[in-house]
Amino acid sequence: MVLKKLYSKFLLVCSFSWLVTLCACGQQKTSNTFSGLAPPINITINVNQSFQTIDNFGASDAWAFQFLGNWPEVKKQAIANLLFSTDTTSSGQPKGIGLSLWRYNFGAGSTQQGIKSGIKDEWRRAESFLDTNGNYNFDKQSGQTWFLNAAKDRGVNQFLGFFNSPPVQFTKNGKAFSSDGSSNIDKKNFPAFTHYMAESLKGIRQKTGILFDYISPVNEPQWDWKDGGQEGNPYTNTEIYALVKNLNDTLNSQKLSTKIAVTEAGQLDYLIGKKDKPSRGNQTDAFFNQKSPTFIGNLSNVKSVIDGHSYFTTSPYSNAVKIRKALHKKNSKNNIGYWMSEYCILGDNDGEIDGSGRDFGITPALYLARVIHNDLVNANASAWHWWTAVSAYDYKDGLIYINKNKNDGNYHESKMLWALGNFSKFIRPGYQRIGVSSSALSDDSKELLVSAYRNTKTKKIVAVVINLSAQPLAIKLNINGAKVNTIKPYVTSSTANLAPKPSVSTATTISIPPLSIVTLVGNNY
Structure with a gap:
């Protein structure tokens, strides 16, 4: 779906704020405003799979x-x-x-x-x-x-x-x-x-x-x-x-x-x-x-x-x-x-x-x-x-x-x-690109693109999530090879320019706003 069509659809979507749902006791707790989202998309970041150094x-x-x-x-x-x-x-x-x-x-x-x-x-x-x-x-x-x-x-x-x-x-x-x-x-x-x-x-x-x-x-x-x-x-x-x-x-x-x-x-x-x-x-x-x-x-x-x-x-x-x-x-x-x-x-x-x-x-x-x-x-x-x-x-x-x-x-x-x-x-x-996998990602993906990077000196992991769809997408990060306790999001959308959002636990399901680029920064792995 071309971006112009996506943007037209976006105009029909009601205003969307940054939403996070916490997982407890193995059950996803979902608020009423979050209930319209599809089940979370599992994204696996593999810290031990390394590619080029930036x-x-x-x-x-x-x-x-x-x-x-x-x-x-x-x-x-x-x-x-x-x-x-x-x-x-x-x-x-x-x-x-x-x-x-x-x-x-x-x-x-x-x-x-x-x-x-x-x-x-x-x-x-x-x-x-x-x-x-x-x-x-x-x-x-x-x-x-x-x-x-x-x-x-x-x-x-x-x-x-x-x-x-x-x-x-x-x-x-x-x-x-x-x-x-x-x-x-x-x-x-x-x-x-x-x-x-x-x-x-x-x-x-x-x-x-x-x-x-x-x-x-x-x-x-x-x-x-x-x-x-x-x-x-x-x-x-x-x-x-x-x-x-x-x-x-x-x-x-x-x-x-x-x-x-x-x-x-x-x-x-x-x-x-x-x-x-x-x-x-x-x-x-x-x-x-x-x-x-x-x-x-x-x-x-x-x-x-x-x-x-x-x-x-x-x-x-x-x-x-x-x-x-x-x-x-x-x-x-x-x-x-x-x-x-x-x-x-x-x-x-x-x-x-x-x-x-x-x-x-x-x-x-x-x-x-x-x-x-x-x-x-x-x-x-x-x-x-x-x-x-x-x-x-x-x-x-x-x-x-x-x-x-x-x-x-x-x-x-x-x-x-x-x-x-x-x-x-x-x-x-000096950051190194690392592996990302999900059944939702493919070479002809029209909705979701994700890449990830790490710095072994500063102990940071960065993931860039691009939501090309006119709907919010729920994602769940699984990080293999490192322990990351919190993630801080930065959102660029029609209403935000690298806007910082509150840090959240890696146990959360994160909603990525429609038509947005979201950088997730994880510390202390």
Whole structure:
């Protein structure tokens, strides 16, 4: 059942409050308001069944942050808190979603070119640290750098710098996008480009004290990037191989520990097959199969993960599951991990949800939660990154929305922000995904999705429960391999944003509100 239909049904459901029924003497005690629920669904969490270790949850600063940095201090601080804070109020309400990685867009210099850049929308242009005389100015990208520092101040300690295009000084046409759909940089300019990357890393470190943990030199290399809609550059696998080798040598010579992340594939299909771009596809094998002529898995600064974007592969759900399972199988064969490094809601998604138009309601938040669950559980992603943290557009691409004003304006939280927070706030770097089983869960589940995670140091277990139905669902948790006495729920729904609820005993049957994402935090196992 598609989410739009579910939401319509939800409007017919009477208001629902958080309900719990206690079990005593082996009998379920049921209140009158609870009596309409079906029998509890038994969910088994197996602490001893371990999968991937979570590296981080993140989002990027493209494109609005170059202007947000000019906004009044109080608004900048508020937006930074929503994205990065792990603190709570006195009532236990999270102040933000606690992102654990921040993606920084290294611009190609289209901003300095102005209208001559060929990119009509100035919000889609980006500054470069390099001027036409070859001099570096690290006072550029100051708005983005303000938020880089704000993330650091709030405890974010993982940072990634990414390039949509080489600086315009090194491109074939002198612009930040291709003229003909082929790569816009000659191989002879790879050394200059990788030198720029290294100098940028060092310049940011000198200005902020932050050395980026990761650098992503190419982005969605399958697309032609020739319409001037934004900065972008296509690459073949052979070109990526040559660029990454050059960058690896440059980082080594500059004694920089930053790891290289590849390949930010535009769709997951390009990681596991050739699809319609043979020279730009089958990238998992191309770069991490030891028999491949473009193998980079032995390079010292290459991170042993393949990066891909979940665009256009999320619907219908059963097909989305198959793609992710195939990706995990191929990654396992090559002994590498997987990062889902960019996503927002694009396209019509087989009629399930349309990416166009802002929507502050629960419908896109539920769809987003479903995608995150699928990427974590079936693709075994160890990182999950939203695309643009703040959007000025009429699209489902923002966690926070602003009006298109360069110096001041209003900002609005979306439910998608808090849906991501149901994961990012509680599943911290180092948590391990653990087993979940139930007869109610399947690859084509249309009502209930559950995943679970543990941290052996803090002795916490976290379960994220997604109720896609228009009715409350009763669940009973059975935790094998650990003793958890209490569980604290945090609810995101049409009326709540990560709202904390009273802790309950693990002997309870818990009601999950209709159309909601509920994170259950168990302590002291």
